Amino acid sequence: MRILGIDPGTATTGYGLIDSGPDGDHAVIFGVILTAANLPLERRLHAIHAQLADLMSQHRPEACAVEELFFGRNTRSAFSVAQARGVALLAAAQHGLSVEVYRPIQVKQAVASYGGATKQQVQHMVRTLLRLDSVPKPDDAADALAIALCHAHSYVAAGRLRAALGL
Numbered sequence: 001m002r003i004l005g006i007d008p009g010t011a012t013t014g015y016g017l018i019d020s021g022p023d024g025d026h027a028v029i030f031g032v033i034l035t036a037a038n039l040p041l042e043r044r045l046h047a048i049h050a051q052l053a054d055l056m057s058q059h060r061p062e063a064c065a066v067e068e069l070f071f072g073r074n075t076r077s078a079f080s081v082a083q084a085r086g087v088a089l090l091a092a093a094q095h096g097l098s099v100e101v102y103r104p105i106q107v108k109q110a111v112a113s114y115g116g117a118t119k120q121q122v123q124h125m126v127r128t129l130l131r132l133d134s135v136p137k138p139d140d141a142a143d144a145l146a147i148a149l150c151h152a153h154s155y156v157a158a159g160r161l162r163a164a165l166g167l
Contacts, residue, residue, distance in 0.1 A: 014140030
């Protein structure tokens with residue numbers, strides 16, 4: 001299964017595409033979409049949407065996974081991240097993709113086997129699980145790969161549960 005993980009943000013949106021199958025998980029492509037701070041928000045969102053849509057058209061993922069929005073102290077930042085997340089969801093819907101949303105603790109648990117794992121521990125496990133030579137850079141790309149891996153592991157676990165229940 002080809003899975004696109006997205007770590008949305010208006011300045012930097014991370015993406016990570018993996019192939020997940022019986023022989024393990026493999027990175028296909030990963031990176032970030034950068035938008036200039038001096039652009040109006042609508043232009044930044046358009047750029048994010050256009051580049052994600054192009055990525056989806058070119059690489060044809062079968063599923064999409066996005067991290068759940070975390071509202072910290074900076075609600076202004078959270079609203080702009082929510083808008084970036086919205087255009088990512090729109091691009092996925094336009095390409096007929098199902099989207100799963102995971103909490104940060106679920107991503108850490110799936111990738112590092114510990115919901116309280118540090119960012120560095122998660123990045124190290126992404127490198128190990130995908131058999132990469134180094135930790136993916138920048139951090140947003142590594143986070144997107146972790147989100148894709150979380151979906152891959154959750155999808156396999158759900159399949160096993162369905163099989164065990166005879167569904």
